[in-house]
Amino acid sequence: MLTSDGDESPYMAESLAAATVPLALEARLPTRRTLATEMVGLDVLSSEEAAQLERLATKIGGDTVLAGTLSWSDEALGWIADWQLTSAGKTHRRQIRGVSFDDAFRNAIRGAAQILSGNGAP
Numbered sequence: 194m195l196t197s198d199g200d201e202s203p204y205m206a207e208s209l210a211a212a213t214v215p216l217a218l219e220a221r222l223p224t225r226r227t228l229a230t231e232m233v234g235l236d237v238l239s240s241e242e243a244a245q246l247e248r249l250a251t252k253i254g255g256d257t258v259l260a261g262t263l264s265w266s267d268e269a270l271g272w273i274a275d276w277q278l279t280s281a282g283k284t285h286r287r288q289i290r291g292v293s294f295d296d297a298f299r300n301a302i303r304g305a306a307q308i309l310s311g312n313g314a315p
Contacts, residue, residue: 194228194233194234194235195209195222196222196223196224196225196227196228197221197222197223197224198224198225199225204294205263205294205298206222208294208295208298209222209298209301209302211295211298212295212298212299212301212302212303213302216302216303216306218302218305218306220259220302221250221253221254221255222253223249223252223253224253227249227252227253228249231245231248231249231252233245233246233249235262237260243258243279243284246258246260246279247279257278257279257280257305257309258277258278258279258280259276259277259278259301259302259305260276260277260279261274261275261276261277261301262274262275263294263297266290266291269290269291270291271290271291271292271293272291272292272293272294272296272297273288273289273290273291274288274289274290274292274294274297274300274301275287275288276288276289276300276301276304276305278304278305278308278309280308280309285304285308285314287304287314287315300315303315
């Protein structure tokens with residue numbers, strides 16, 4: 194899981210932060226300790242666990258939950274990203290395939306901004 198202080202490559206966190214700049218947004222990542230304390234794992238990426246993600250967002254100073262998974266696909270010749278945005282009690286899901294992780298994060302942030310601004314689903 195991508196965290197603010199994890200052992201994973203810093204490039205993904207930097208890419209996520211860069212995706213927020215053009216839209217004047219901020220993305221916050223939890224620390225490893227917060228994930229462990231809150232017992233958050235990949236299993237919470239379901240609508241049944243949205244409340245746990247919302248608690249985590251509040252704990253790290255966030256307003257809205259944007260969560261997702263990135264997996265490499267040789268077949269798609271790039272990353273496959275599955276995104277989930279929970280806002281106002283509703284969960285929005287979408288996917289993008291065969292992109293760089295920079296494009297995956299830009300897609301996530303732009304889609305979240307579109308939904309949150311009331312301009313429909315991406």
